[in-house]
Amino acid sequence: MTRAELALRGVASDAPVRRPDGAGPSDDGHVLVDGANAALPLNPHSPYSVRDGKVWLGDEDTGISLTPVRRPKFYDLTTSDGIRYEQIARLHGSDVLATTVVQTCIRYAESDRCRFCTIEESLRSGATVAAKTPAQLAEVAEAAVRLDGVRQMVMTTGTTTGPDRGARTLVRSVRAVLAAVPGLPIQVQCEPPGDLTWIRALHDAGATAIGIHVESLDDEVRRRWMPGKSTVPLAEYEAAWDEAVRVFGPNRVSTYLLVGLGEDPDELVAGAGRLIERGVYPFVVPFRPMSGTLAARDGVGAPRAELLTYVTEGVAAKLRAAGMSGADQKAGCAACGACSVLQAAGG
Numbered sequence: 001m002t003r004a005e006l007a008l009r010g011v012a013s014d015a016p017v018r019r020p021d022g023a024g025p026s027d028d029g030h031v032l033v034d035g036a037n038a039a040l041p042l043n044p045h046s047p048y049s050v051r052d053g054k055v056w057l058g059d060e061d062t063g064i065s066l067t068p069v070r071r072p073k074f075y076d077l078t079t080s081d082g083i084r085y086e087q088i089a090r091l092h093g094s095d096v097l098a099t100t101v102v103q104t105c106i107r108y109a110e111s112d113r114c115r116f117c118t119i120e121e122s123l124r125s126g127a128t129v130a131a132k133t134p135a136q137l138a139e140v141a142e143a144a145v146r147l148d149g150v151r152q153m154v155m156t157t158g159t160t161t162g163p164d165r166g167a168r169t170l171v172r173s174v175r176a177v178l179a180a181v182p183g184l185p186i187q188v189q190c191e192p193p194g195d196l197t198w199i200r201a202l203h204d205a206g207a208t209a210i211g212i213h214v215e216s217l218d219d220e221v222r223r224r225w226m227p228g229k230s231t232v233p234l235a236e237y238e239a240a241w242d243e244a245v246r247v248f249g250p251n252r253v254s255t256y257l258l259v260g261l262g263e264d265p266d267e268l269v270a271g272a273g274r275l276i277e278r279g280v281y282p283f284v285v286p287f288r289p290m291s292g293t294l295a296a297r298d299g300v301g302a303p304r305a306e307l308l309t310y311v312t313e314g315v316a317a318k319l320r321a322a323g324m325s326g327a328d329q330k331a332g333c334a335a336c337g338a339c340s341v342l343q344a345a346g347g
């Protein structure tokens, strides 16, 4: 419960490694909570503070340790054409290199955009560049592994036009990074490619795991929160997950499920159970109203900690019963775990 509270209310503290905006529903300061990756809101109004490496609730020591992730050395480097490495890829948690290979999305018009996402805001703020070339990604990955001990990489993409929905660029990027850093576990993330042969192409390029993120299994919630993305029917997601499990193997495929979009919690847990039966890891993440999102503009708040705890514990129990753990994905968000409290609940 305290871990859930921390994920939602954050800490009144600062962190040298931050991700204030970007693709998808995650943001926040990167720290280690009891030694595990955690992405927490940095919130001066949080009742939780940090002193002497511990989390305090007012004057009460919660017994939880918190260590900020140190600014990585690769952030100080620049490509020969003058782009800072941190504009190409960023450190997530203590050992994950994350990049958005295409920082634009065909669904970013206000009428279509996912209400929790700020993929193009980080572009406008200059924090990143619109497209990362395979050569740039390879250069940054090599440095991040050598200088900062990065152990896995996450590559996501805004959705592009064309039936590959971004997979084509991911294939080229994975190949280039693995040529520079052989054996680095890489997770790729994209919408279900209209042409499912792209899933095999991503695997054959060397990706270890794949995230095909639906965010909600409830069509009414999908239409309300993701007007553009919900035009891809759930049946397409199911076909893509099944093909991905066939190609990548069980527990190498994951999806985000967001808590706090208004879905019935028992249906959410039951839906996660069906994903687990398919071999898909349901990465349960609290919705958090990042600044710059449409949801934050409209005053939508984060869910209550009780709800997050209830859903997380229900899903973690199903994962344990199936023998699925996030760490076994080897690469990607479920392996990192920072944006969820599933790993703290035993998932």
Ligand code: SF4
Binding pocket: 026, 039, 092, 093, 096, 098, 154, 332, 333, 334, 336, 337, 338, 339, 340
């Ligand atoms: S869970 Fe995913 S988005 Fe969150 S910090 Fe880890 S790699 Fe990044």
